[in-house]
């Protein structure tokens with residue numbers, strides 16, 4: 001449709017909003033209530049423009065202007081909200097005339113009637129849409145000589161979000177966000193007219209995605225409590241990077257000031273996280289600034305760890321390893337190491353002549369789909385989705401992209417100015433088509449609220465359920481299932497047949513699974529076979545940010561007898577990066593027997609305390625590199641300007657060791673590691689750009705890394721994923737206050753049985769680890785099963801625990817005393 005915007009004429013597809021046409025034409029209109037990826041509602045009236053269009057007569061002919069002979073333009077009697085008006089053939093839009101300027105000026109003045117002028121102490125100052133618009137479109141003079149509205153200024157909406165009710169301009173972005181994006185309607189307008197305020201009836205904000213409202217609030221009404229009053233916007237250095245909190249690879253902005261990280265905000269990535277991140281990713285960074293962070297290398301002298309230079313530490317490692325044969329040395333890095341660190345680890349293993357190289361946690365099965373991989377856009381546009389597990393906790397953005405699919409609006413095409421500001425296909429109070437979603441998990445997971453079909457199966461029952469579903473999918477005619485298969489289904493054969501039929505008939509079906517399925521090879525094979533039988537694309541949620549990449553790169557042993565658990569037991573010397581296995585007393589006893597132990601970590605962990613050499617590690621915000629997310633997308637990670645002392649990433653470790661050994665190892669620097677990556681993957685990690693690159697090689701992509709042994713399919717404690725990772729809870733005052741620390745969830749019957757009550761602090765020994773947690777009594781947890789969040793290096797799944805060790809902390813102290 002041809003549209004004339006001021007002096008520019010452009011063609012737009014039907015349904016384009018006028019505000020987007022204006023921006024695409026290179027002009028500007030002020031706006032407050034519209035927001036990318038949310039419904040336009042025309043609430044603020046700030047985007048007004050003068051709009052006219054030609055009309056046709058009854059015979060379908062254009063009514064012509066008598067003077068010019070051209071179609072006559074009929075202007076709307078009032079200025080129109082451009083965000084809720086769609087373009088028409090021949091439309092004329094005026095954003096520059098004096099009339100339009102007068103109206104825009106009036107709307108700025110109207111919006112400021114009740115807005116306090118506390119910009120000098122407002123956290124949004126310098127990044128405030130109202131401040132900018134008042135400067136650009138206001139008159140510069142104030143006619144207000146009356147008292148403005150007074151409302152509560154420091155209202156804690158939750159532990160993480162503070163609301164200043166005086167500053168709210170009633171744009172309704174925050175209310176719409178909760179309804180339309182996570183689908184948790186937890187905020188609303190209360191009262192009317194000038195008395196209207198934002199509020200909630202629920203205690204706190206019961207949603208996993210609350211922090212996004214602080215990004216989209218156009219003024220300083222909704223603020224990130226963790227960074228309040230910590231700096232002015234122009235003082236921050238903004239670093240765009242990739243979140244390393246889970247396998248989704250969400251785009252983030254790390255805001256640093258005076259060498260510290262002050263806050264994390266969501267960055268735009270239209271194909272991954274759009275403009276949203278979860279609360280774990282946003283608020284989980286405080287541990288980086290903990291006082292007990294290691295800043296310098298240490299070596300053990302006379303039984304004590306003493307600070308030394310990197311050169312001394314590297315020389316000590318060289319000397320102590322020189323007496324050992326390669327097969328005695330094990331190297332393990334955590335699964336959120338970058339690809340470049342993976343190259344460095346491989347080069348070091350080669351230089352030392354050891355095949356004992358691994359990353360952890362590494363599940364029992366591959367995290368790279370054996371066939372038909374799904375991208376996040378595939379997921380967001382699917383018309384049938386089956387989820388196994390708790391993806392909301394494992395990779396929260398997957399949860400939001402599933403909700404995109406339930407809304408049934410395909411992602412918008414990018415325009416000249418980027419994402420459309422007002423996508424008229426999006427409606428307020430959207431309908432979520434629940435019938436598209438089936439969620440199966442061993443306990444009630446959050447996503448089940450939005451699912452048309454929720455299947456709760458016994459913990460560890462993934463393989464049996466998937467195999468039974470596969471049998472249904474492969475049956476010709478009426479499926480003939482034996483007794484155990486029928487029991488595993490947890491639904492009637494007719495229901496299962498209907499489910500499979502729906503999946504088969506879908507245009508685009510996606511099967512999503514994570515840690516519970518990956519816990520056993522049998523379940524993972526059954527999932528892949530079921531996916532094939534229903535012709536679904538596969539999305540596998542790996543345990544950490546670079547699980548996919550490290551597997552592709554082959555950072556792992558060629559045989560399971562060289563894998564991480566085996567090397568903890570068998571090797572004589574170990575080099576561990578960001579892993580803390582000594583929390584398990586049995587492993588601790590093994591580590592105490594090692595000839596030599598090197599630990600590279602952020603903190604003096606239990607394992608580091610046993611080490612002969614401790615090397616300070618950079619956090620995930622302090623390194624440069626590349627990761628591969630769960631859809632197989634290569635994404636850049638960029639270091640924020642943070643004062644990390646002498647801390648180094650694993651590349652730094654290998655660089656220092658290479659120098660000590662007199663060898664120029666591949667992976668001694670990001671540049672040298674990237675030379676290896678370029679050859680291996682035929683793409684250039686230095687040239688990925690902001691949105692990265694999907695990696696889709698021809699043929700199979702799985703590496704030759706051996707599968708993990710010691711699969712566990714029985715137990716009384718289920719280790720579950722959690723977006724609030726344990727390091728956030730231990731060294732993050734805000735998140736730990738919000739959640740009460742790690743939660744041990746149990747059915748009321750079990751609470752009675754163990755003599756504990758909701759909110760009590762307890763400790764228990766789980767799979768060898770002594771864990772502390774807060775009891776949460778929850779009728780939705782299956783009786784006889786305790787749910788405990790995972791530790792960073794621990795795969796999710798069943799664990800056997802001696803429940804006699806479950807004691808209240810006070811009782812534990814009494815016993816100890």
Ligand code: SF4
Pocket residue numbers: 167168169170171172173174175198216217218219221222
């Ligand atoms: S709190 Fe902010 S986002 Fe919510 S309605 Fe008010 S101004 Fe808009």
Ligand code: FES
Pocket residue numbers: 030031032033034041042043044045046047048081082083084
């Ligand atoms: S009315 Fe608010 S942006 Fe159009």
